[in-house]
Amino acid sequence: MPLRRPGTVLWREDGATADTAADLRRSDVDEWGRSEAMRSLARAVFGPVYRNWFRAEWEGLEKIPLTGGALIIANHAGAIPSDAPVIMHGIEEELGRPVYGLADHLFRALPVVGTMWSRVGGVPADPENAYRLLREQQQLVLVFPEGAKGTGKTYRERYQLRRFGRGGFVEIAMKAGVPIVPIAVVGAEESMPIAFKVRSLSRALKLPYWPVTFNQLVFGPVVGSLLYFPAKFRLRVLDPVVLDVPPDQERYSKSRIMDEAESIRVALQEQLYDMLKNRHSVWFG
């Protein structure tokens, strides 16, 4: 149920930069590097994949706020994670709101990839960046608390949530005074599952992991690195978690942060088990 027609202008000019600069600018690249023109091109390309390959289906999308900042979190999976583009595409198409996806700084160091990633809404996962997006600009920000520990899981460990870092995402939401909206994602694990990891390669290249995926074993090393299996995607939005603390504090109770992070993790894990209980087929849902 589309709440707003896609294709309308999504980005909001930062009040500070809008004045005289607006008519001088020749591109729509915002202060985070996101370009709505590039983003809508990416949506046009990814649309068929989203609809026909992954056949993504949402549950509880109305729980994502239409206005104001919110920190969206989800479980993370797939050697090259397919969950991030699916979540961003779905929310932008259905709600007509931009989503900024936080990811490792490492992306920014890569030529071409880093620039493209930034143009389609990727932002380096820095607490300062997240705070500014959430608090000052009231945007939707997507983050995967498991980080590379989630995507680096092998097939045997699928749907077993990893540690949620040190609860940094809870602290950011507290500081910014925004709710946390968890999303349970089923399907990403099977879209590019890791058979095994080559430790010596990742260590030599200083990467978090070097995966050998089932896709590569089936389709060969080149095609298999790009082609996802057509796993059926189901996404369930959980009730937003409103943290009952004043924003903009210097620091917050570490135990409170860890407790909140753990309870969100447990809730997400339970929802994943529930969704898997009702899933009859990996490919048809």
Place this chain on the structure above:
Amino acid sequence: MGRRVLVTGVGTFWGGRVAQALERDPDVEMIVGLGVEEPKVALERTEYVRADQSYSILSRIARATQVDTVLHTFLVVDSTRISGRALHETNVIGTMNLLAAAGAPDSPVRTLVVKSSTLVYGSTYQDPAWWREDMARTKPPTSRVERSLLEVEGYLRDFAEDNPHVSVSLLRFANVLGTDIVTPLTKALQLPLVPSVAGFDPLVQFVHEDDVVRSILWVMRNSQPGVYNVAGDGKLPWSEVVAMCDKRTAPLPPVLTNWAMAPLAALNVVDLPPELLDFLRYGRGVDNHRLKETGFRYAYTSAGAVQGFAEAARLRRTVGDVRPRYRYERDVEAFFRHSPAVARDPNAQ
């Protein structure tokens, strides 16, 4: 009684500009311009004193002229024009002597404004999108100009702590564009093909040269102590900056970029030092809210500064450099300032 101001580096672009602006200020009673080189712009009432680059005579001048305000504009941020040793001598030793003179027990100095650069934040892939004044850079500096500016800022912090009666303002300026300023980036932007780093299109931020001078005078007049970023609102991709200047980019290889630059620098085609190549790779953004909160209003945004530069460059392309040439003549300047033969307006000053 008005202010008695000493400006360092009066022979440089910024010292000259700041001295000109001070001359227009009726609250400024007397201006001493200290410089290694003679002033390059016409000055009405600034008294020029030649000094060596490390300002060893500064404490004598300060005592003799009873200056209450020092504007330290002479920190070199363009490492292509100067050797490593001279850079250290000018930035670090020069500032040390300046602070020693300003902090002497009988020193009349009560306001000190220093022009630093956002180079102190560096430019790496791990940086936040916006730097606030209180944030520390993510990686230690590698270029000598960054190291020297960080050393200067360290000395300045100590000075501010030891001299609570002096209002110390440290301004960190983003890369400057404008109608007249010449920097490695403005030279690069006037080439037929403008260098970029292949695969990277960083978000960059600029400040207009007029806002640089205005902000220095602003913190001086209002005695705003503290550290302030000075940069236009907003950021824009380097490719857009180049497009606004009606140019195209010529990408340098993303690996061994410094090596690729070396022959170009040797042939005098374009010289971008390592700190600017990092800037063209990862860009930089600084939060300018703190200065705005003191009431300062920028005349230009980042895009506005680029536009101002592009318009001036177009004019120069067509009609050449139309600015009047000025040559400092010691005797002539002394005559106009001090000869009893010159009829002076009694209302002036």
